[in-house]
Amino acid sequence: MDDTFVYVAGLALAITIPILCGWYLKLNSHSSSRLPPGPRGLPILGYIPFLGPDLLGKVSALAHRHGPIYKMWLGQKLCVVISSPTLVRQIARDHDVVFSNRDTTAAAKALSHGGDGFAHAPYTQEWRVLRKIFVRDMQSNKGMQASARLRTEECRKAVRYVYARKGEPVDVGDLAFTTELSLTMNILRSVRC
Structure with missing residues (x-):
């Protein structure tokens, strides 16, 4: 009786697996035809x-x-x-x-208070208003001059970091990334990284 059960279970698997694989391939081929x-x-x-x-x-x-x-x-x-x-x-x-319009990832929702930020918000009238504010206030000459002190300070910190490691290898990509991240967080949220 034990050998019969193993035989029937093996036969059921041998029949079921190809059917499921064929069903999966057929389902994907119809949904992705366009x-x-x-x-x-x-x-x-x-x-x-x-x-x-x-x-x-x-x-x-x-x-x-x-x-x-x-x-x-x-x-x-x-x-x-x-x-x-x-x-x-x-x-x-x-x-x-x-x-x-695109799906907001879980990380974007966590960073932007539920996807309400400018970068992750859906295309609506509110988003267009946020975009106008961003272009008018952040990307204008006045906005750039307001952040000049912060940009200068972050660049000086990066130069000091390189100078302190004279003779040692420095990962320039990592330094540029951390400098830019620190500058962006400082401008947007007054937080240093």
Whole structure:
């Protein structure tokens, strides 16, 4: 009786697994028929395990293989990658209203009080008002002059950091990132990083 159970269970698995795989492939082929081509990923992880440390090189290689616009699953999130400057310009300038709404990630919600900030808010009348305020107050000459002291101070700190490590290697990319992050947080929230 024990051998019969193992035989029946094995037979059930041998029949069920191909049916489920076929159903999964059929479901994905119908839902993605209107999407651009792209690399196949794993069912739950998507293409994440295949990216590797050189993300820019991998994205460029995928663009050469699949064309200037392709889809890629990152986990359960579908991403459409656009690698052509003319397509990016067309999307960002000509069809910006269509492509402006996007899902807010959990990290963005945590950092921007539920996605209400300028960078993560949906395209609405409120967002247009926030954008006008940003352009008028933050990107104007008056706004740039108001933050000149902070920018100078952060640059001096970066130079002092490099000078203090004379003769030692300095990671310039890390230094530039921390200087910019500290400056941005200081301007926006009066917080030093």
